Amino acid sequence: MIKVGIVGGTGYTGVELLRLLALHPEVELTAITSRSEAGLAVSALYPNLRGHVDIAFTEPSTQVLSACDVVFFATPNGIAMQQVPELLAAGVRVIDLAADFRIQDAQEWSRWYGVTHSCPELLAEAVYGLPEVNREAIKNARLVANPGCYPTAVQLGFLPLIKAGLIDADTLIADAKSGASGAGRKAEIGTLMAEAGESFKAYGSGGHRHLPEIKQGLTDAAGAPVGLTFVPHLLPMIRGIHATLYGRLIKPAGDLQALFEAAYANEPFVDVMPAGSHPETRSVRGGNMCRMAVVQPQGGDTVVVLSVIDNLVKGAAGQAVQNMNLMFGLDERAGLSIIGLLP
Structure with missing residues (x-):
């Protein structure tokens, strides 16, 4: 089983990750972090997850996340880059759903996001996670920049x-x-x-x-x-x-x-x-x-x-799970065989 951590589990992309990963056949949800909701049961905030996710939110400590095989960052722009170097050093693979590693030019990134990039040395390594373009590179990546919607x-x-x-x-x-x-x-x-x-x-x-x-x-x-x-x-x-x-x-x-x-x-x-x-x-x-x-x-x-x-799915959480499947040698469709909701 793949031990998974999610940083920023209270936002819309975070709960979409939880919805998809809770039913994934090869995933064990290990840590769901939120500074504002630490200690609260995930199902208390999102009752649709009752009976599927039975853990509580925790503080986003590197020590806890280092026990995971892969960590998803479903956080605002500028957060992941502060913690990713430590996680990579600990052997954890990372999928960032924000924009921290999508743009390869650090100056261009700073121009659009208004702050200096804290680990520009990782931009060249980060693989842009559009599977239809970069499937083979994603398979071997330590760090995947999940595309925007x-x-x-x-x-x-x-x-x-x-x-x-x-x-x-x-x-x-x-x-x-x-x-x-x-x-x-x-x-x-x-x-x-x-x-x-x-x-x-x-x-x-x-x-x-x-x-x-x-x-x-x-x-x-x-x-x-x-x-x-x-x-x-x-x-x-x-x-x-x-x-x-x-x-x-x-x-x-x-x-x-x-x-x-x-x-x-x-x-x-x-x-x-x-x-x-x-x-x-x-x-x-x-x-x-x-x-x-x-x-x-x-x-x-x-x-x-x-x-x-x-x-929230192909434009965020679903594509992130698709990337995880590729990174860990799973069927790319694992956990994602979901039919659109009509009406």
Whole structure:
């Protein structure tokens, strides 16, 4: 059994990890930490876990976490990097669900996150945990940077087109929408249902923290810097991301449907829908699937990709479990055979 620790078990991604790992056939939940809730039974805070998780929150001490085989950090940005070096030195493998190790350039990271990175020497070692791109590297990684939610939906949608050299990589557009849980479990006026309900708005249009992460991944695929306009929006729903992606074709595209189907034919958590489909966020709610469709409107030189995920699962906790499975030589689908919740 894999002994698992979770740092930051009280947030939305933390409880999603608990929900998935509690039923994982190869996992023993060893430590769930929270400074604010230390001593409280996990099931007292999240009654959906009654009968499945019977341990209490503890302080996030390195001594306790060092007894784990792998530790997930479901913490705000800037927390994991303070403790990861000690855990790696103790032989613990780490999966960070925040952004501390996603961007390879320490100065670029500091520019977007507003603080100096405390262990920049680990950025080169950290493996970006998008299994559809870095599966083999993830298997041998000590430290995995779990991708952000928007970056997962956007990169998976654009990658087949970029790798095939079919679109102008200087003029990419990602128009993406997320449910309110993407902001995390905190008291913030803008994400209260009374504020966000019956409304729809863009935010971060001048520059969002996920922009450099997306550009980094697409640049690696293109082999040259890409130009991307990324505008996120807040939807009046709890969970889910819908990314509408636009690219300008620079050469005859051929059969785009066949291109996408071939690109993801062997991917257990990417579903390319039949031609003419429009994927819905509710079809992936609670599951680890990225569901997408591709269209060339009126046969013109614009290609549109529609990509949906659950921001808390494939966009966070589910992808983290997928990475853990790869790191420990398990079936990649272990603990993740979850069907989306309808209605």
